[in-house]
Amino acid sequence: MEIDFQKSVGLVPAIIQDERTGDVLMLGFMNRESLTETQRVREVVFFSRSRNKLWKKGESSGHVLQVREIRVDCDADALLVRVEPVGPGVCHEGYRSCFFRALGADGDTKVIAERTFEPEKVYGQEKAR
């Protein structure tokens, strides 16, 4: 089964899910090269749309995502990567999951999770991920 990278300019969305808890941690994008690299090193490697290059999650923080299983959807245009996360969280704002805000009916958002680490100590002054 061929992954369909063509539907969205060479990229497929990759959902990252904690295998133990079921929590959805983040969503990134992969191109063919980053998927191959992810499979080779068994740690998640995205394609960064803003930096236009491969981006190994945790390369600066050490919070890598160890791959346990990769699933493909019916149309082969989305991936679900089930991982064991290393460290206290994946979000550059200091949370376990990037989905730490709930959206209200009025469009306002509300933080619904506790911070698990101080991002300044992990990433220094730059907003690196």
Place this chain on the structure above:
Amino acid sequence: MEIDFQKSVGLVPAIIQDERTGDVLMLGFMNRESLTETQRVREVVFFSRSRNKLWKKGESSGHVLQVREIRVDCDADALLVRVEPVGPGVCHEGYRSCFFRALGADGDTKVIAERTFEPEKVYGQEKAR
């Protein structure tokens, strides 16, 4: 907090997660109008990239996705919609989740879930979702 629809031609990826089991059921895309409609009717309404129009999940099958909570990620460019799914499954191939295949190191995929319904009986002859 404004959802960032501009990063990807007016669309954001929306991960659909079963609130009770934690299973990731599918991934779709929403534009601003489909998100507004989803919030209004409290059932998931995507924007179909192939049909270029709003697409209420379950409009033909009756397998709607009742919205329990919508979460936003740190960059406000991805949504996590926690739902209570109605019916035996969301996938037009007859599975509870669209992510019913695992990807092997060799690129081959393997079905890892049981069928929960017969798609022909639900959708008729057309591949409708």
